[in-house]
Amino acid sequence: MSFRISPVWWPVLAVASPVIIPWVLVRNRHFQEDRTRATETNQDRMDWAEPFEIPELDFLELTVLVEWKAEEGFIGDAGVSYLFKTDLGSMLFDVGFGATRPALTHNASRLGFTLDQVEALTISHLHSDHMGGIPAQRSRQVTVPDELMSPELKPCFLPDRAEAKGFKAELVERPQLLTAGIASTGPLARSLFLFGYTEEQALLARVKDKGLVVFTGCGHPTIDVILEMVRRLSNEPLYAVGGGLHFPVTGGRGNRAGIQFQMMIGTGKPPWQWIIDEDLSRAITAISRANPKRVYLSGHDTCDHALDRMMRELNAETEVLKAGATYRF
Ligand SMILES: [Zn+2]
């Protein structure tokens, strides 16, 4: 049996309970209030969203810099960094744990990647596994390893207010075209117990003779909501969906000191409730209803059990993304 918090910690929790319990009660009240606010805000955003001209791309190519699974010679990590290239330019989407762990620097150097090669950086949401590590999240400052930086000041498209060291921070407030012919869904909200009200944007592109390609970071707003927003933004058929969906059903990634952080934070539920197979079934139904031809799963926030279920149950060509690999749409 796997515990979300190792029994080693239980005596500590018992002793600290006079402090923890009142904190949990207050936190839970904010969590419930934020839940209502997130649902209402997302609904308003969808009601206001209108289809807009997303350029037709000859191709879209994704090279994975950071992912949980990795090709030989690359380091896997519980973070995300995706390099997108199109016939109109290129963009880096997220920077994993940045310089606080070896994956990004090592994998980027193996691929010969630096930010000189892209027009912009886009951050899906302000979590450590996407914006450059725990210090970056704490200080709300996107942080990229020095080795990767470009002397040129480039835009960093953010879904919420934050700084980005060495970049021109640009707040994305609604669906819009970013760069390289790739668009953002605009921020979509989710109430998370520990992290509070969280805004996340997903990427959207349109590839000639294929259709729409959608990529998420952690997928906190839920794939149902993200795909519903995409449907409001374009009538084109969905070709591919990829990225994090956050389904640590049987275990989290990157557990530390006997604590399964992913199973307790970022789930959209209070920490005493589990993400269960029924939640995953709802996501599978939502994806199947949108009917993509291809699905590219991220193992960074989704357990092997959930990945296996999606591989078996989705009616699409489905594979798990790997650091070091390139995918062409
Ligand atoms: Zn994540």
Ligand SMILES: [Zn+2]
């Ligand atoms: Zn996250």
